[in-house]
Amino acid sequence: MSDPIELTQKQKTCVTFKPEGDLLIQGIPGSGKSTILLARAAYLKETLPNTSLLVLTYSRTLTNYVRQLCAKTISKPIDAKTFHQWGQEMLEHTDYPHTRLIMGDNRKSAIRFAKNIVNKRYDTVHFPKIKVNSNSKTDKDLVQFLCDEIEWIKGAGISSRKKYLEIARVGRGTDVRVTKLHRETIYDILEKYNEILSNHSNYQGIDGDDLAKILVEKANQIPEHLKPDHILVDEAQDLHSLQLKAISSIAKKSLTIGADKGQQIFRRSFTWKDAGIKVLGSRSQLLKQTFRSTREIIKLANDFQQQDKKYIRDEDYCRAEEPKINGKIPELILCPDQKKEDKIIIEHVKTVRSTYPDSTIGIIAHSNKKLEYLKKVLDEKGFPVYLVKEENADIISPGVKLITFQSSKGLEFDHVIITDLKKGKVPYKAPSPGEDEEEFMSRERKKLYVAMTRAKKTLLLVAQEEYSVFVDELNKDLYCLNT
Numbered sequence: 170m171s172d173p174i175e176l177t178q179k180q181k182t183c184v185t186f187k188p189e190g191d192l193l194i195q196g197i198p199g200s201g202k203s204t205i206l207l208a209r210a211a212y213l214k215e216t217l218p219n220t221s222l223l224v225l226t227y228s229r230t231l232t233n234y235v236r237q238l239c240a241k242t243i244s245k246p247i248d249a250k251t252f253h254q255w256g257q258e259m260l261e262h263t264d265y266p267h268t269r270l271i272m273g274d275n276r277k278s279a280i281r282f283a284k285n286i287v288n289k290r291y292d293t294v295h296f297p298k299i300k301v302n303s304n305s306k307t308d309k310d311l312v313q314f315l316c317d318e319i320e321w322i323k324g325a326g327i328s329s330r331k332k333y334l335e336i337a338r339v340g341r342g343t344d345v346r347v348t349k350l351h352r353e354t355i356y357d358i359l360e361k362y363n364e365i366l367s368n369h370s371n372y373q374g375i376d377g378d379d380l381a382k383i384l385v386e387k388a389n390q391i392p393e394h395l396k397p398d399h400i401l402v403d404e405a406q407d408l409h410s411l412q413l414k415a416i417s418s419i420a421k422k423s424l425t426i427g428a429d430k431g432q433q434i435f436r437r438s439f440t441w442k443d444a445g446i447k448v449l450g451s452r453s454q455l456l457k458q459t460f461r462s463t464r465e466i467i468k469l470a471n472d473f474q475q476q477d478k479k480y481i482r483d484e485d486y487c488r489a490e491e492p493k494i495n496g497k498i499p500e501l502i503l504c505p506d507q508k509k510e511d512k513i514i515i516e517h518v519k520t521v522r523s524t525y526p527d528s529t530i531g532i533i534a535h536s537n538k539k540l541e542y543l544k545k546v547l548d549e550k551g552f553p554v555y556l557v558k559e560e561n562a563d564i565i566s567p568g569v570k571l572i573t574f575q576s577s578k579g580l581e582f583d584h585v586i587i588t589d590l591k592k593g594k595v596p597y598k599a600p601s602p603g604e605d606e607e608e609f610m611s612r613e614r615k616k617l618y619v620a621m622t623r624a625k626k627t628l629l630l631v632a633q634e635e636y637s638v639f640v641d642e643l644n645k646d647l648y649c650l651n652t
């Protein structure tokens with residue numbers, strides 16, 4: 170186990186806060202939210218010996234990371250799971266007939282199937298007109314739109330046709346015009362899709378978005394001894410409001426939530442109140458001091474965050490205080506092509522590994538495909554590298570770790586290399602049909618902000634022609650440019 174950290178007074182207050190009801194800990198990147206959650210879990214285990222507790226996160230990578238941090242920093246084993254894994258386990262103890270989760274491509278094909286049935290069999294069908302992205306077929310775009318719309322409907326807890334016909338579609342874009350007649354058809358498809366989930370042999374199961382709703386409805390059937398006394402949720406901004414409600418309805422005594430809306434990179438829009446989280450007065454704590462990154466890294470990240478006008482208008486917006494620890498100014502390298510980018514990455518990894526052999530190097534890229542490519546390039550040079558997405562990948566030991574922007578959230582590395590600052594990669598090509606443009610760009614900026622704030626000591630940004638529009642948004646006075 171590593172030496173314990175000397176927590177600040179404010180952090181200690183969060184750790185020892187009375188374990189009854191809700192506690193919301195919001196804080197900028199590196200302010201110690203995960204550290205506090207684990208210290209609180211250890212504190213509760215120690216002071217309340219017969220208590221049961223559980224740490225929940227949204228992603229498998231983060232759950233894996235939390236488990237490794239537990240083993241490194243605290244003496245008591247703590248149970249950590251993803252929301253979906255835990256929700257499925259809970260559901261098995263209710264009378265709900267299916268627990269197989271239908272997600273990703275399976276879900277998309279079930280929705281396409283529902284759309285085709287409605288289109289063939291219903292007398293009146295009105296599909297909204299979708300602006301077609303280049304290189305993509307209209308049907309593919311329509312299905313993507315329907316998938317997003319159904320996720321939005323379920324995430325917002327809309328459970329009747331009447332409510333859907335009347336509600337303002339907040340957070341959905343205006344590029345797809347959705348009239349009342351379109352909404353009737355979309356709701357027909359939603360009903361057909363739900364029917365398919367309940368009785369079609371290929372798709373029988375539970376939609377990931379319904380899991381939370383059903384957990385809330387069936388919470389009283391879950392045996393008391395299986396309900397944790399205390400639940401602690403890390404990176405809670407990644408969850409839907411209904412998922413938080415479900416967690417809240419199952420935790421017997423307390424719910425502790427760590428979150429930062431500045432790192433909200435999935436499509437979520439809710440207030441804590443919407444999610445049923447009651448946090449007035451001292452039940453809501455805000456941490457503005459970062460312990461992870463150097464002053465130079467935070468200055469660049471803070472300045473870049475200012476470009477996200479949508480987020481800085483948000484009531485939860487919080488600007489990081491500049492840390493006292495100084496370090497190297499971040500570096501930006503412009504590359505004409507992939508070959509040059511490979512060379513830069515290889516040289517940088519070589520230098521860092523020989524100067525700081527015991528450090529972690531995180532290489533962040535847009536897609537898993539790109540990570541596989543980088544792994545091959547670095548493997549050929551004889552550098553041992555690890556893909557963080559792999560089950561049980563060692564995230565915290567020294568070495569070179571490859572990770573996507575999305576999965577890097579919650580993690581940290583001594584040295585970070587950000588790649589894919591290229592048009593069509595970061596930001597991604599275009600919003601999905603029906604997605605709000607400003608919200609899309611806000612999320613894409615947050616992705617880069619999250620990646621930058623993973624770095625503890627040094628940050629290297631690698632841009633490739635045609636450069637990402639974000640390159641121009643980085644303040645030239647706050648990085649050093651190389652070609």
Ligand SMILES: Nc1ncnc2c1ncn2[C@@H]1O[C@H](COP(=O)(O)OP(=O)(O)OP(=O)(O)O)[C@@H](O)[C@H]1O
Pocket residue numbers: 174175176177180196197198199200201202203204205429460461578579580581622
């Ligand atoms: N009081 C402290 N003194 C020194 N180091 C600290 C303190 N609190 C946290 N740290 C360190 O700061 C780093 C960031 O902490 P942590 O990962 O808990 O932050 P976080 O708020 O969860 O970050 P993020 O939201 O970016 O994932 C860790 O290396 C942690 O050990």
